[in-house]
Amino acid sequence: MSATGIGAPVRRKEDFRFITGKGQYTDDINRPGQTYAAFLRSPHAHATIKKIDLSAARASEGVLAILTGDDLAADKVGGLICGWMIHSKDGSPMKAGAHPALAQGKVRYVGDHIAVVVAETLAQARDAVEKIHVDYEVLAPVVALDQATKSGAPVIHDVAPNNQVYDWHLGDKAAADGAFAKAHHVTKIDLVNNRLIPNAMEPRAAIGDYDSGNDAFTLYTTSQNPHVARLVLSAFIGIAPEHKLRVIAPDVGGGFGSKIFIYAEETVCVWAAKKVGRPVKWTGDRTEAFLADAHGRDHVTHAEMALDEKGKILGLRVKTKANLGAYLSTFSSCVPTYLYAPLLSGQYNIPAIYVEVEGIYTNTAPVDAYRGAGRPEATFVIERIVEIAARELGQDPAEFRRKNFVTSFPHQTPVIMAYDTGDYGASLDKALELADYKNFQKRKKESAKNGLLRGIGFSAYIEACGIAPSAAVGSLGAGVGLWESAEVRVNPVGTVEVLTGSHSHGQGHETTFAQLVSDRLGISIDQVAIVHGDTDKVQFGMGTYGSRSGAVGMSAISKALDKVVAKAKKVAAYALEASEGDIEFKDGRFSVAGTDKSLAFGEVALQAYIAHKFSGQELEPGLKEGAFYDPTNFTFPSGVHICELEIDPDTGVTTIERWTAVDDFGNIINPMIVEGQVHGGIAQGVGQALYEGAHYDANGQLVTASYMDYCMPRADDLPSFVIDTTLTPCPSNPLGIKGCGEAGAIAAPPAVINAITDALGHEDIAMPASPQAVWRAAQKSVHKLAAE
Amino acid sequence: MVSVSMTVNGKAVSAKIDPRTLLVQFLRENLLLTGTHVGCDTSQCGACVVHVDGLAVKSCTTLAVACDGSTVTTIEGLAHDGALHPMQEAFREHHGLQCGFCTPGMIMTAVDLVNRKGHTLDEHTIREELEGNICRCTGYHNIVKSVAAGAQAMAGHK
Numbered sequence: 001m002s003a004t005g006i007g008a009p010v011r012r013k014e015d016f017r018f019i020t021g022k023g024q025y026t027d028d029i030n031r032p033g034q035t036y037a038a039f040l041r042s043p044h045a046h047a048t049i050k051k052i053d054l055s056a057a058r059a060s061e062g063v064l065a066i067l068t069g070d071d072l073a074a075d076k077v078g079g080l081i082c083g084w085m086i087h088s089k090d091g092s093p094m095k096a097g098a099h100p101a102l103a104q105g106k107v108r109y110v111g112d113h114i115a116v117v118v119a120e121t122l123a124q125a126r127d128a129v130e131k132i133h134v135d136y137e138v139l140a141p142v143v144a145l146d147q148a149t150k151s152g153a154p155v156i157h158d159v160a161p162n163n164q165v166y167d168w169h170l171g172d173k174a175a176a177d178g179a180f181a182k183a184h185h186v187t188k189i190d191l192v193n194n195r196l197i198p199n200a201m202e203p204r205a206a207i208g209d210y211d212s213g214n215d216a217f218t219l220y221t222t223s224q225n226p227h228v229a230r231l232v233l234s235a236f237i238g239i240a241p242e243h244k245l246r247v248i249a250p251d252v253g254g255g256f257g258s259k260i261f262i263y264a265e266e267t268v269c270v271w272a273a274k275k276v277g278r279p280v281k282w283t284g285d286r287t288e289a290f291l292a293d294a295h296g297r298d299h300v301t302h303a304e305m306a307l308d309e310k311g312k313i314l315g316l317r318v319k320t321k322a323n324l325g326a327y328l329s330t331f332s333s334c335v336p337t338y339l340y341a342p343l344l345s346g347q348y349n350i351p352a353i354y355v356e357v358e359g360i361y362t363n364t365a366p367v368d369a370y371r372g373a374g375r376p377e378a379t380f381v382i383e384r385i386v387e388i389a390a391r392e393l394g395q396d397p398a399e400f401r402r403k404n405f406v407t408s409f410p411h412q413t414p415v416i417m418a419y420d421t422g423d424y425g426a427s428l429d430k431a432l433e434l435a436d437y438k439n440f441q442k443r444k445k446e447s448a449k450n451g452l453l454r455g456i457g458f459s460a461y462i463e464a465c466g467i468a469p470s471a472a473v474g475s476l477g478a479g480v481g482l483w484e485s486a487e488v489r490v491n492p493v494g495t496v497e498v499l500t501g502s503h504s505h506g507q508g509h510e511t512t513f514a515q516l517v518s519d520r521l522g523i524s525i526d527q528v529a530i531v532h533g534d535t536d537k538v539q540f541g542m543g544t545y546g547s548r549s550g551a552v553g554m555s556a557i558s559k560a561l562d563k564v565v566a567k568a569k570k571v572a573a574y575a576l577e578a579s580e581g582d583i584e585f586k587d588g589r590f591s592v593a594g595t596d597k598s599l600a601f602g603e604v605a606l607q608a609y610i611a612h613k614f615s616g617q618e619l620e621p622g623l624k625e626g627a628f629y630d631p632t633n634f635t636f637p638s639g640v641h642i643c644e645l646e647i648d649p650d651t652g653v654t655t656i657e658r659w660t661a662v663d664d665f666g667n668i669i670n671p672m673i674v675e676g677q678v679h680g681g682i683a684q685g686v687g688q689a690l691y692e693g694a695h696y697d698a699n700g701q702l703v704t705a706s707y708m709d710y711c712m713p714r715a716d717d718l719p720s721f722v723i724d725t726t727l728t729p730c731p732s733n734p735l736g737i738k739g740c741g742e743a744g745a746i747a748a749p750p751a752v753i754n755a756i757t758d759a760l761g762h763e764d765i766a767m768p769a770s771p772q773a774v775w776r777a778a779q780k781s782v783h784k785l786a787a788e
Numbered sequence: 789m790v791s792v793s794m795t796v797n798g799k800a801v802s803a804k805i806d807p808r809t810l811l812v813q814f815l816r817e818n819l820l821l822t823g824t825h826v827g828c829d830t831s832q833c834g835a836c837v838v839h840v841d842g843l844a845v846k847s848c849t850t851l852a853v854a855c856d857g858s859t860v861t862t863i864e865g866l867a868h869d870g871a872l873h874p875m876q877e878a879f880r881e882h883h884g885l886q887c888g889f890c891t892p893g894m895i896m897t898a899v900d901l902v903n904r905k906g907h908t909l910d911e912h913t914i915r916e917e918l919e920g921n922i923c924r925c926t927g928y929h930n931i932v933k934s935v936a937a938g939a940q941a942m943a944g945h946k
Contacts, residue, residue, distance in 0.1 A: 011880055011881060011883075012880070012883065014888070015879070015880040015885060015888075016880070017888075018885055018888030018891050018892075019863075019872070019876040019879050019880055019885065019888075019891060019892075019895065020823070020863065020864065020866075020867055020872070020876065021821070021822070021823015021824070021862065021863035021864040021892050022823065022864075023823070023888050023889075024822075025822075025825070025889065027822075027826075028816075028822035123806070123808070199924055200887070200889075200924055201825075201827045201833065201835060201887065201889040201890045201922065201923065201924050201925075202825070202827065202887065202889040203826075203827070251887075251888065252887065253825075253887045253888065253889030253890075254886070254887040254889060254924050254925055256924070285826075285828075285829045286827065286828035286829050286830070286833075287829060505887055506886035506887030506888070506925045507886070508886070672883050673883065675883075676883050676886060676925075676926060676929075676930055679926055679927035679928075679929040679930065680886065680924070680925045680926050680927045681927075682927055683926075683927030683928065684924070684927075706828070706829070706830045706832075707828050707830050707832035707833060707922070708830050708832065712922050712924075713927075714918070714919050714922065714928075715914070715915040715916075715918035715919065715921070715923075715928040715931065715932065716915040716916050716918070716919055718915075718927060718928055718929075720911065720929050720932065721927070721929055744927070
C-alpha cells in the first residue's frame with residue numbers, strides 16, 4: 001500500500017479550503033447585476049386560491065417582478081415530476097397529481113409555493129412578499145395517515161379520489177400465508193417510523209443566470225446530482241434544451257438525500273432570470289428548509305413473523321402505510337416500495353415474505369429519500385420483530401439472529417434481491433467481543449444498584465447500495481439508468497484530471513477518487529484533480545446518493561484508467577522501440593520486460609502528446625479516455641451495531657454508554673473517511689431514535705419548524721463510537737467496494753430502541769424516545785419491578 | 789443608512805449600511821468574507837460564529853452597528869503568514885469535517901473554548917461546550933478529537 005494509494009488514511013485534499021473559509025457554496029457566489037428572490041408560501045395546509053392581489057406588492061420599493069402560477073402556465077413551464085413509476089396490485093399506474101412550481105388554483109401544504117418576488121435586495125423582496133394579498137378558501141386538511149384514505153376524507157388531488165397514490169405489493173402471498181398456517185409461534189408488532197427533516201447544515205440555494213446573447217441559462221444550485229437536475233429542467237419542465245442549460249453544483253454543504261430532488265425554487269429562479277433579465281438568487285432560510293425540503297420516513301407498519309418450534313423463521317408478512325406528503329417528489333414513489341420491501345429479509349433466511357404498501361397523500365411537505373431511504377424503515381421492521389421474537393421465545397437475541405442468518409451465497413431472497421457475499425456471523429462475533437457482551441449482565445446489576453435501567457440492543461442490518469443495474473431498475477419503473485460516467489484526462493506533463501458524474505458534498509471524493517488514480521498510475525494524489533458538479537465540464541452523470549459513488553462512480557473511473565493504461569502501453573512501446581506485448585506497467589513506470597529500458601508515466605504522457613515516435617495513422621495522439629460503468633448487481637453492505645444505554649427512570653433521560661459497530665463494506669479506499677461516514681450515519685440514526693420527529697398539528701401546521709422545536713442531536717447527546725470492520729470483497733464491481741454512506745443511519749434506530757425496550761422490560765415505546773416518552777414508559781417498568 | 793467602522797481580521801473597514809444589517813451580512817456581503825455561514829435563523833446552529841473583541845459571538849444575531857469600534861476575527865483571519873492555526877490543522881488531521889459548512893463556526897467556537905478553559909480539555913467538557921454548534925455530518929466524534937488535539941497544540945502556539 002502506497003502512502004496515498006488504496007487503503008491509506010490519506011488526509012483530505014479538500015479540507016484546506018474549508019478550514020480557511022474558502023469553500024465556495026452556492027450562497028457564496030454572486031453574479032453581476034444579481035437580484036434576490038423571496039417566496040410567498042402558503043400559511044394553510046389545504047386551500048383554494050380565489051384571488052391574488054399583487055398591487056401593493058408591485059408598488060413596493062425595489063420590486064422588479066412578481067410571478068405566480070399563472071405566469072408559469074402562460075410560459076408553458078412544465079410541472080415538477082416524479083421519476084419512478086409504481087404500479088398498484090391491480091396493474092394501474094400510480095396517481096400522480098400535478099405539481100406546479102408555483103401553485104395553480106390550490107395549495108396543498110404549509111410552505112407550498114404561491115408567488116415569487118424578485119427585487120433589488122433580499123430585504124425588499126421579503127418586504128414585498130408581506131404585501132401580497134391572497135384570498136383563500138380554506139379546506140379541511142388531511143394530516144393523519146390513518147384518516148387519509150377513509151371515505152369522506154378531503155381530496156387533495158382530483159386524480160386520487162381516496163388520497164391513495166398506489167396500493168402495491170411484493171412477494172408471494174400464498175407462500176407467506178402457508179408459512180403462518182404451519183407456524184409454532186407468531187410474533188406481531190405495530191410500529192411507526194417517525195417523520196424526519198433532513199437538515200443538511202447548508203440550506204438549499206439557487207442562482208439563475210440568463211445570457212441573452214446566446215439564449216443560454218446557467219443555474220448554480222445545491223444539488224447532489226446536477227446532471228439529473230439539468231435533464232429534468234430541460235426534458236420535463238422545459239426551461240431550455242440541455243445544450244443551453246448549464247447546471248453547476250459547487251461546494252454543497254451536506255445533502256443526505258434532500259438535495260437529490262428538483263424543487264420549485266431552483267426551477268423558478270432559472271426561469272425568472274430570463275423574465276427579469278438579470279441573475280436571480282434565492283437562499284433558503286432554515287424555516288423554509290423545515291417547511292419545504294423533502295422530509296423522510298413516515299411509515300405506519302404492522303408486521304408478523306412466523307416461527308417454528310426451534311425459533312427458525314418461516315415467514316414474514318408486512319403491511320405499511322407510507323406518507324408521501326402533498327405531492328410526489330422526484331424519487332418519492334420508489335422509497336417505500338423498491339428501496340424498502342426488498343430489504344425486509346434482512347440478514348435472515350426467510351422462505352416466504354409478503355409485503356403490502358399503500359402510498360398516501362396528505363397535506364404535509366413531500367416525503368422522499370433521506371439517508372438510507374427505505375432501508376432504515378425496512379431494518380427497523382425486521383430488527384425490531386426479530387428482537388421481540390427472540391424475547392418471546394426466551395432466546396438470546398444474538399444467538400437467535402445467528403441461527404437465522406443467511407450463511408451460503410449467493411442467496412436469493414423471496415423479495416427480488418440476490419445477496420452476493422457476506423459473513424454475518426463474523427461481524428456478530430467481532431461486535432459481541434468489542435461490546436463485551438458476556439459481562440453485560442454484571443453492568444446491568446451495577447446500574448440497578450444506582451437506580452438506573454441498563455439495556456442492550458442489537459441491529460444486524462443489510463442494505464442494498466450501489467444503485468444500480470440500469471436494466472433492472474428500468475424494469476421496476478425507474479425513469480433513468482443508474483450507471484456512472486468518468487473521463488480521465490492525462491495532461492502532457494503527466495498530471496491527471498478526472499471528470500466524474502458523482503458529486504461530493506462531504507464524502508471526500510477529491511481525496512478517495514485521487515487515491516484510486518494514485519494507486520493505478522503510480523503518481524502522487526497531488527498530481528490528480530477531481531472535477532465534478534458542472535454539466536459544462538462533465539458530460540453526464542447520475543450523481544451521489546444511495547452509497548453509490550464508490551461502487552459505481554469509482555468503478556467507472558477504474559474502467560477509464562484501464563483504458564488509459566492500455567493506450568499508454570501502446571505509446572510506450574513506440575517510445576521504447578519494443579513490442580506492445582513486452583511493455584509492463586508497474587509503480588508508475590512503463591518498462592520493457594527483461595531490460596533496463598523504462599519510462600515514467602509522465603514521460604509516456606508527453607510522448608502521447610508530442611507524437612514524434614509514432615504516426616497519427618497508426619495511433620491517435622493524446623491520452624484521454626472515458627467510460628460508462630453500469631453495475632451488474634446492487635451491493636450489500638452489512639454489519640452488526642450494538643447499543644448499550646442507561647435510563648434514569650426518574651427523569652427519562654437516556655444516556656448511550658457504549659456504541660459498537662462492526663461493518664462489512666467490502667474493500668475500503670480510505671478508512672479514515674469511511675469511519676467518518678459511519679459516525680455521521682449513527683448520529684442521524686440515534687437522532688431518529690431519541691430526538692428527532694417532525695410534527696404537524698391537526699390543522700397541518702408544522703410545529704417543529706426550527707431548531708428550537710426540532711431536536712437535532714448535539715455533541716453532548718452522543719458518545720464516541722467503537723468502530724471496526726470485517727471484509728468480504730464485493731464480487732460485482734472491479735474494486736470490491738460495497739458502500740458505507742448510509743449504514744449508520746440504517747443500523748442505529750432499532751439498536752437504540754431494542755436497548756431501550758431491553759432496559760424497560762416492555763415494548764411500549766415509540767421513536768423519538770424523548771425523555772418525556774421514556775419517563776412515561778419507565779413508570780410502567782418501575783411498577784412492574786415493584787410488583788415482582 | 790448609518791456609518792459603521794470596525795477592524796476585521798486586522799484591517800480597518802468602514803461602510804454606510806442599512807441599520808438592520810446583521811454582522812454576518814456585513815461580513816459576507818460588504819466584505820465578501822464568505823467563510824462565515826448562516827445555517828439557521830434562531831441562533832442555534834453556530835455556523836456563523838466569529839470573534840468580537842476576543843469573544844465568540846453568533847454573527848447572525850448581532851447587528852453590525854453593535855460592533856462599531858470593535859475588533860472582529862473571522863475564519864479567514866485565523867491563519868497567519870500562510871501557516872494554519874493549530875485548531876485548523878487539528879480539524880484536518882483528525883477528519884473533523886465532512887461537508888465543511890459548520891466547520892468555520894466550529895473552529896471559531898473551539899478556539900474561544902481553549903481561550904476560556906485552557907489546553908487540557910476532557911471529552912465531556914468539549915461536548916458540553918459545543919452545545920451551540922450543530923454538525924449534521926460527523927456525529928461529532930472526530931470534532932471532539934480535533935478540538936482536544938487543537939487545544940493541546942495551541943499551548944505551544946503564539
